[in-house]
Amino acid sequence: MSSLVPDLPTLADDEIHVWQIPWTAGAGEQLFVSLLANYAGPDVPPVARGEHGKPYFPAPFGGLGFNWSHSGDRALFAIGRGDEGFELGVDVERVRPRPRALELARRFFAADEAAMLASLPGDAQLNAFLRLWTAKEAVLKANGGGLSYGLHRVAFEIDDKAVKAVAFDGEIAPSSAWRIEPLDLGLDCVAAVAWRGRARTIRVFTYAL
Numbered sequence: 001m002s003s004l005v006p007d008l009p010t011l012a013d014d015e016i017h018v019w020q021i022p023w024t025a026g027a028g029e030q031l032f033v034s035l036l037a038n039y040a041g042p043d044v045p046p047v048a049r050g051e052h053g054k055p056y057f058p059a060p061f062g063g064l065g066f067n068w069s070h071s072g073d074r075a076l077f078a079i080g081r082g083d084e085g086f087e088l089g090v091d092v093e094r095v096r097p098r099p100r101a102l103e104l105a106r107r108f109f110a111a112d113e114a115a116m117l118a119s120l121p122g123d124a125q126l127n128a129f130l131r132l133w134t135a136k137e138a139v140l141k142a143n144g145g146g147l148s149y150g151l152h153r154v155a156f157e158i159d160d161k162a163v164k165a166v167a168f169d170g171e172i173a174p175s176s177a178w179r180i181e182p183l184d185l186g187l188d189c190v191a192a193v194a195w196r197g198r199a200r201t202i203r204v205f206t207y208a209l
Contacts, residue, residue, distance in 0.1 A: 016201070
């Protein structure tokens, strides 16, 4: 894989690195792959894709977990090291009016989550919806099942500061095995990173095109 991004910071075993990247329509995945190449080194195989599109390195190179997401003009790339098959996911959503947010929650979220959202006024409801959505997406992308796994099967509670995993169903369980952290990227977007395993330090960087 070729490299466009030299001199990246060293990725320690107890860290997750998250890169903020400007995103334009039609940009494709070239910059994500270039960042990945710098972290991975020259000897890894090409990126493979899971059944639902998750990018990964096949064994025995699967200890380098990575994921990417984009929304509007913002993209994120997340990477970390762990045991073979290390599961890592990231999701970002731009803050914009979503008149069907409560309808979507009632249809696809856990019942307690939808009821909580219904109790909130407009702006607070949108913020809570996006915090739930990005947490769920980050976990499901990490696992590789994607939305087809079922948003209701990863249930959370939220307060002003945290998103707490309370009930995960199926192969993704137990919820206690996961770490889900919101990312503070400003008021114009909501984002979360999730991984299975021990607590880690998250370092956020900005890449300027």
